[in-house]
Amino acid sequence: MTLHQKSNGAAKGIVGQLIPHDSATKHVTGKAIYIDDIAEPLGLLHVQIGLSTKAHARILSMDLTQVRSAAGVIGVFTAQDIPGENDVSPIMGDDPLFADQLVEYWGQSLFAVAATSRTAARAAAQLAIVEYEDLPAILTIEQALEQRSFLYEPYEMVRGEAAPAIKKAPHNLAGEIAIGGQEHFYLEGQAAMAVPGEDRDITVYSSSQHPSEVQHKVAHVLGLLNHEVTTKVRRMGGAFGGKESQSNLAACAAALVAKLTGRAAKVVYDRDDDMMITGKRHDFRIKYDVGFTDNGEIVGLDVEQAFRCGMSWDLSQPIGDRAMFHGDNCYFLPHVRIRSLACKTNTQSNTAFRGFGGPQGMLGMERIIDHIAQTLGKDPLQIRRLNFYAHKDDTGSERRVTPFHMQVEDCIIQDIVDDLAKRSDYQKRRTEIRAWNSQNRTLRKGIALTPVKFGISFTKTFLNQAGALVHVYSDGSILLNHGGTEMGQGLNTKIAQIVAHEFGVDLDVVKITATTTDKVPNTSATAASSGSDLNGMAARDAARKIVVRIKTMLAQKHDVDAKDIVFRENKVFVGEQQIDFSKVVEQAYMARISLSATGFYATPKIHWNREKASGRPFFYCAYGAAVSEVAIDVLTGENRILRVDILHDVGRSLNPALDLGQIEGGYVQGAGWLTTEELIWNDEGRLMTHAPSTYKIPACSDRGPDMHIALYEAGENSEETIHRSKAVGEPPLMLAISAFMALNDAVASVADYQIYPKLDAPATPERILAAVERLKAMRKGAGK
């Protein structure tokens, strides 16, 4: 079929429609290619990373003789073999590619062995003999606090005077919640393949959210210029933040081997290695002192967020900061201090994970609200509503300013919560559940409605930029490239929709290609939910440049006003005339018009002064709310999510199907974090849950059987984002806080809601049973 045949009827696949993921057919037929599926170049070497078996130790000696002489081994490489810098860290220069003399966590990379098969490489790596001298290891938040082991000085966000406000308040509460970390468990583990080229060139195929950083790190490690390294990312088999910085090591190891041997080299982490090596979501311990009025209005809040960073900085500082940015969630805090303690420990260097600290900060705030409600004997929803930031239309209100002095100008949480409470029948069900619980000895139910406000933008302001490249070929087909990466979220589909919309053509006229650093340079990670906001704008900018050039040509040629030229339905309408899009392109080519353009976007309005803890780090906020109903077994602690109702704001949706997919997937992933997913390290700092046999992400039956998810129909971004849409990657994960609060509610029933259960996360059967027993004992103790 030529593109001329496309000129009948309306263009399909434009913005706002429910378009399937661009790779859906390839996914279901097994034809989508991931790193380990790429046809292997001749002579490819398989690389296995040798790992430390101590949490903190000096390396006295490393005998790799047997590794070298093992069958199939071509080479073994250590820190001494690195031509450039021994560092794969994103920012601070503190993540060695291979540990040199000092080991700082169990699972740290020591060396790489390259062999002719993966099996040979794996078997050889086991033959290393490493002598260590043990050093004292700091493993937990408590130990780090005790020994004041911090990455950086405690950091604060302050507004007003929290301490006196709390003291003067009619009611005071103090409390604490421990929040566990989370393994990303992307189904495709870390993987990279490096192929040496001419001169000093090297091409790295990487499963990375951040191709530019992979390019830069490979260049640093090999002592090359950035222009000698090209990173290509077609797609990832899941990432969730775990491939923002953590993909650097695999890529650099592959590149090093390729450089030193002159042969293509591939690193594919086995699942256990992946979980042992890579960082995870930070675990937190949040302490609070809150003062509030008789009706539950917060007057002062003092929060301490201690979080476990692991052995290096990685992205911990912006993650810790984001936990603080969301330490308010949707609530106005007149007097507030949020204090952040970045604990340095001898464990995996914790990293980005969907929400980037936001979920932990938000869970802390929701716990506080819940605790207040229970203390006053009120419905937590009532307390939530009372403390919301002022509605966007309430422009005169003082209740618009955050702990970091940003004005919340777009708050619509009241509208969403009212709508959701109604459509989920929250009040009636809450009453019914309490009645049900009074009739049931073994099973108890709980319900909770929690809101989400999530700030959109990288809080490192300079990262909020993106580029794109659009080519229109002389047959009318369009090739699109942008700096974002596809990890399953459907970013490529959305960007293609945006470009198809600009040209008024069918979606399949636009082909989207692998992200590659030689097409669009200096890109930011596809992270912070920003993928379509940033790259969509950049792609539109590129497309519009070409459209303008074509319009100018047509306007001259047909003597019409450029304003009267319209691209739609695979045609260009020029005054009275309709010309096929591909014909117009042909004419433009013949008229020597450039049909290729780069596009660029930098988010406006944002600024942030970290020293002063003040500014506007976010362009806008995304909002949503969820009601979860759960049941627990008070004899075993087992628990289930029964029903979920979600109303979420994506502004004007670019693609409702993809957005709903992000919402459901985010909720379930968040629910896993707060229920079944538990990371356990032993006393020596060895991670004991390093495979799906021991680390349990939600399975099919864990999904609430009765889920009702809706997009907030009135949603529209008040800022000028791409088609007034809102980012959707991270915010829905935090909707799952409602499940955790519902579990708390169910446990509270054991003591007739008189005692607050203070559940820690994740709410495993063990923790729930312990809470049930604690409440029973306290009730007995109180003589009730």
Place this chain on the structure above:
Amino acid sequence: MSDKLTFILNGEQIDLMDFSPTQTLLSFLRNQCALTGSKEGCAEGDCGACTVIVGELENGLVQYRAINACITFLPMLHNKLVITVEGIAGPQGELHPVQQAIIDHHGSQCGFCTPGFVTSLTAAHLSGEQPDRAGINDILAGNLCRCTGYGPLISAGEQALAQASPDWQKVRQKESEKLLRDIVRDQACVFQCGGQCWDMPVSLSGLAQLYKQYPEAILVAGASDVGLWVTKQLRQLPHLIDVTRVASLCEIEEQDESLRIGAGVRYQDVMDIIAALYPDFSELVRRIGGRQVRNTGTIGANIANGSPIGDTPPALIALGAQLILRCGSKTRSIPLEDYYISYGHQDRAKGEFVEAIEIPKLDNPDQLKCYKLSKRFDQDISSLCGCFNIEIVQDRVSAARIAYGGMAGIPQRAQAVEQTLIGKPWTRATIKEAMLAYGNDFSPLGDMRGSSDYRLLAASNLLLKVFEESSVPLFDTRLVGRGSALI
């Protein structure tokens, strides 16, 4: 002299000589056939990204099952038929109803797990399953997805499994099945390569003789454990004996007083019959692994393995099952509980193997109560598992057999608790008294599946749960599975 390994792969006959018998099917597909649609997500049979469909000729019919290619050794495919995700779309690229449904419902995001969902659902489609929602959860329990939250995949399953096979599919299936019938030979085989040997006897006497001669050989059935020795521990296994082709080991025999299950019977194949005789046991078996694991794993291997967790042994011990062991031509029968001596140590002589298990029938099938506690309901290893066979006559406990997994180094009875109960009235006071006896029976270890305190507390609470269930309907006490009324 090595035999030739023959199977049908996506409609083509594959003949293999000179292959490592411990090479996995996944490695073969990806590295030798360039069939990279099947993915490695965990290499331990827990994520399902490598799921393929295996067809076997049984009583003249081809039965299709989803299995994990990552822990399936090549010889296990001998005389079978394999369909990978690449073999599911039609000859002209027509999408199978399962594939179309996943697209229609937006059931793929990153796409890495998708081939496994396609194959799991297609296996169910080929088997003509018409599941309800819970049934779909069960079909997909062995497939992990980290992106979608599963809803779209469940909807896709509902849509696809209600649809008929396309004509091209029927034609192709017939052709493949004919190829399969042509290759199947009922004869013993041995596959040898590079110092490794895989024996595949087809008669009980052949197996007994081989194992007596080579008692150091590894007996393998579904390889859901042995597979990990290779993929995770990189162990070299010189000699394996495959027990799954011995017809008499694969029989289930219902007698007047008991049920006899051959050691080679797969979990999935026993579920129907035990659902009638011991419904709680059936639910317990349903929660072993995912469907892929139950399609290969056997009850006999589970018993023989001697894991402290046990899966089936706590229930079988509570039921008073007898274990039949064979060495050469000699057999003996012992109470199952006596088989487990201490951690890693069983009452099994050199060259002796598990032949069958004999389970007494119950007058009241509901008398057996089984509870598996784990962090996740489906496809998890239990923190602990408690099974209760308590007989009450005229409101008094006349007999009690209570067994636990996960509470000691072996699956073990709670004898002090039993003794406290026997002869006493079936009252809350008796239960409370018996709950205090748990400390005499068990001092469990703590690990990543549960602390010592949790195990002891939950174990004793399970006795209370049994008591509660004697006076209220199951829907008052059960969150999931049999009897639960919670949607």
